[in-house]
Amino acid sequence: MTKPRRSLPLLAPEKLVRLERALEEVRTRCDAEARRRVDPVGFVHGYRGPLQQELAALVAASCAFGNVTTIRGKLHEFGARTGDDLVAASEDLPALRHKLLGFRHRLYQGDDLANLVHGAHIIQRRHGSLGAAFASRRPESGLAEALASFVDELRDAAAFPASGERRGPAHLLPDPRGGSASKRLLLFLRWMIRPADGVDLGLWPVAPSVLVMPVDVHVHKLARNLGLTRAASPSWRVAEEITAVFRRFDEADPVKYDFALCHLGMASGCRSRFEAAVCTPCEIREVCRHGARKLRQGSTERAVRAKVPPRT
Ligand code: SF4
Known part of the structure; x- marks a missing residue:
């Protein structure tokens, strides 16, 4: 008989019922429109058309680490420099690099993002869209490998070095085969694949059932508090572990609680x-x-107190 993994949470059926009810309430009460305005996904909704939006989503998800106000500010700056037509801007790499000259966000320089967007546009031309390129990897047979293969093509098209002195390009496109939580890549997939609900955009021809939770520090912290994982830090395995619990609530759409949960974590100040x-x-x-x-x-x-008479 196979032993259960030590870190696998064993949740009693009664706890699962209460958990699902609580999560549904969090999701129902979440003011998605107000939260979208302070979320990097708001940047994506500023573009019109699926090709524009998938490029914008790749940039926004790649930049989604650190302080959310800083991220929004940097995305605004990126949009102001590159203009409304990101597809057209991505065709001319030297011009795009020039527009992003001096741009910085944490580990990234303007050239990193210019190469990323230009590489993504090469894939759009090759497959018709990033969504078609991803769907051709058959993610229903294994998300990690499909995502890793998609990243390989993107890294190649963006001419990112396999290794180098600067960490920027490697951080932009992590390798899901390495076991990292790959939160930003999974966030990108959630935005593109989950049905359009005012936050996610539902652009890609892929079933949301394949998705895995993008586990950031907020979601990881709440997941530990809820008993969904005992792991001390996020990883791909932890993301799958958390998703496995949510899959029991909705097999067709297991990451539907992510947005509300992440914003609850940001807003609550949970310690x-x-x-x-x-x-x-x-x-x-x-x-x-x-x-x-x-x-x-x-x-x-x-x-x-009710049983002990008060002292006189
Ligand atoms: S804020 Fe308090 S009750 Fe809420 S998740 Fe954190 S520790 Fe738990």
């Missing part, structure tokens, strides 16, 4: 321990191990 001011208004406190423990303690204390 992964009980702090009354933060946890009392938290929407998932009843299913969070820290919040639920405190709720149980509170009800025990109230029960004890």
